[in-house]
Amino acid sequence: MESEQRALTGWGRTAPSVATVLRASAEELQSDRGQDALINTRGAIARGLGRSYGDPAQNGGGAVIELQPGSDPIRIDSETGIATVDAGVSLDTLLREIVPRGWFVPVTPGTRFVTVGGSVASDIHGKNHHGDGSFGAHCTALTMLLADGSTRTITATSDPDLWWATIGGMGLTGLILDVSFRLLPIESRHCVVDTQRVPNLDQLIEKMEASDHLYRYSVAWIDLVATGKNLGRSVLSMGNHATIDDLRELNSKAVSNPLDFDPPIFPDIPKQPLNVWSRNAVRVFNELWYRKTPKHHHGTESLTGYFHPLDMAGQWTRLYGRRGFLQYQFVVPFEAIDTMRTIITKISEEGHASFLAVLKRMGAESGGLLSFPKPGWTLTYDLPAGVEGLGPWLAELDELVLGVGGRHYLAKDALATSDVVAAGYPRLEEWKSIRRRVDPDGMWASDQARRLDLI
Ligand SMILES: Cc1cc2nc3c(=O)[nH]c(=O)nc-3n(C[C@H](O)[C@H](O)[C@H](O)COP(=O)(O)OP(=O)(O)OC[C@H]3O[C@@H](n4cnc5c(N)ncnc54)[C@H](O)[C@@H]3O)c2cc1C
Structure with a gap:
């Protein structure tokens, strides 16, 4: 078991805090020594790969556990x-x-x-x-x-x-x-993907409602700086896993080794924070992105190209500069689609521009008391941190989201308040009472839990 003091942030690189980081296997943590190491007046929290955006995998002044896989993982x-x-x-x-x-x-x-x-x-x-x-x-x-x-x-x-x-x-x-x-x-390491340009939000909503059920996968990149008749123009991509028959028809070269999977690990973007963000830069990028997409394309994409395109640029978050960035993600029920329209219009007309914004329809809840997904529309949108007036402006969006029974995703949250979370998660009190039962002395704790009054 290794232990060191380290400053940690989430993927958005905001709000660093210093914790005692323990790198240990399950066996080590179950030993007396491991149990002793977990005892900390500020509690302990697990950390995976730190891909949540804010502070849920941080525990300033306490312990953070980086769990190491065992011998047969x-x-x-x-x-x-x-x-x-x-x-x-x-x-x-x-x-x-x-x-x-x-x-x-x-x-x-x-x-x-x-x-x-x-x-x-x-x-x-x-x-x-x-x-x-x-x-x-x-x-x-x-x-x-x-x-x-x-x-x-x-x-x-x-x-x-x-x-x-x-x-x-x-x-x-x-x-x-x-x-x-x-x-x-x-059957293969490919998906069959239908990609199409959609000129505005109304058509996007219509298309997603009409065709989502035909595809296992569906998501739309949305241009959140386009306004007027282009408001909500998008690139909709819908896919299914490719069968061998699909490959024969669309990608015959892949038929001989359909399950080969060895994606390269790409180098990081340079250490020096770049901050390429500006409304004009985003406008140009979005225009190019939209225009480069064919009006309609039917073909195969690799699993990595389709699901994980951002992994092709290691540490791309540096593009947002020294102050880091936030990702704002919320869901509103299907019947509140007009509120989603209002929010998209508000962001596009007066908001902080974003390269990365996606719209998606969600299905059933899992039953997790603090799980985010529920039936409705979810919008995810990146924006640089530290911009003047951002907090109050996002609070206006929060009000719209909560007013129709929506909620925010804790894995993306960096700015929410306890009131926002309590309003979005109606079973929060039930969750807290179970938590108190399994952890009466508050052993598990994180910066986010303290900030949002979860514990
Ligand atoms: C580029 C990018 C794209 C993303 N896309 C999506 C998306 O499409 N959908 C989506 O849902 N999310 C998405 N995320 C968010 C990401 O999936 C979640 O934040 C996920 O939890 C990160 O996993 P991690 O292992 O990095 O966990 P961390 O960020 O390190 O921790 C997240 C939470 O999990 C807890 N945790 C981790 N390991 C354990 C453990 N062993 N036991 C108990 N608790 C543990 C931590 O305490 C913390 O509360 C995306 C993130 C990035 C950076």
């Missing part, structure tokens, strides 16, 4: 398609192991560089949420190290309270040691 039952994976394993490592064997993860976020533990703790969603739900919906068992020092394997039926408090519970109910979940069988 990925166990697959090829009869049932259930994998049991050590929580510290990244999706990148996992995919390198399972894709060549004909499996894919049931849910992937926009980067492979998250851990399985972080995927459960944030109950992550992907481009398939409208049909397949979130990561937690595919989990069958969790092994956890609890505040009383015991290690327990739980399921949704054996310990329903702890289960649903942990799925999406941001690491605050215990340390997840391993996760069992159903894999998705695939």
Whole structure:
């Protein structure tokens, strides 16, 4: 077990705090020495690969645990398609192991560089949420190290309270040691993707409502600086996993080795923070991005090109400059589509410009008491931190979101207040009482938990 004092931030590089970082395996943490190391007056919290944007994987003045995978970190039952994976394993490592064997993860976020533990703790969603739900919906068992020092394997039926408090519970109910979940069988390392330019928001909404059910994956990049008749113009991309027959028709070169999977790791963008952001730069970038997309294209894309394009530029967040950046993500119910229109209009006309903005329809809730996804429309949008007037301006958006029963994603949050979270998560008090039961002395704690009054 290694231990050092280190300053940590989330992916947005805002709000650093210094913690005692413990790099340890599950076995080490279960030993007396490990249990002693976890005792800290400011508590302890797990950290995966730090891909949440704000401070949920930080614990200033306390302990932060970087869980190291064990000697046999990925166990697959090829009869049932259930994998049991050590929580510290990244999706990148996992995919390198399972894709060549004909499996894919049931849910992937926009980067492979998250851990399985972080995927459960944030109950992550992907481009398939409208049909397949979130990561937690595919989990069958969790092994956890609890505040009383015991290690327990739980399921949704054996310990329903702890289960649903942990799925999406941001690491605050215990340390997840391993996760069992159903894999998705695939025939190739490609997807068949239909990409189309959509000239405005109304047409985008119409198209997504009419065709999402035909595709496993669907998401739209949206130009949030376009206004007037171009308001909400987008690039809609919808896909399914490619079968061998699809490859024969669309990509015959890939037929001979359909499951080869060895994506390159790309170099980081230079250390010097660049800050290329300005409304004009974004306008030019968005114009080019929209124009370069064919009006309609039907073809194959690799799993990495389709799901993880941002992984092709390591540490791209440096493009936002020294002050870092935020990602604002919320969901509003389907019936509140007019509010989504109002928000998109507001951002486009008066807002802080963004390169990266995506709109997606979400499906069923998983049951996690603090899980973010619920049926409705979700908008995700990056913006540089430290811009004057940003806080009050986002508070106006918060009001619109909460006014129609929407909520904000804790894995992306860096600025929310306890009131905003309480209003968005109606089962927060139930979650807190379960948490108090499993952790009466407040062993698990994070900067975010203190900021949002979760503990
Ligand atoms: C480029 C990019 C794209 C993204 N796209 C999406 C997306 O499409 N959909 C989506 O849902 N999210 C998305 N995210 C967010 C990301 O999926 C989540 O923040 C995820 O939780 C990060 O995993 P991590 O392993 O880095 O966890 P961290 O960020 O290190 O931690 C996140 C939370 O998980 C907890 N945690 C981590 N490991 C454990 C453990 N072993 N036991 C208990 N708790 C643990 C931490 O305490 C913390 O509360 C994206 C992030 C980036 C940077």
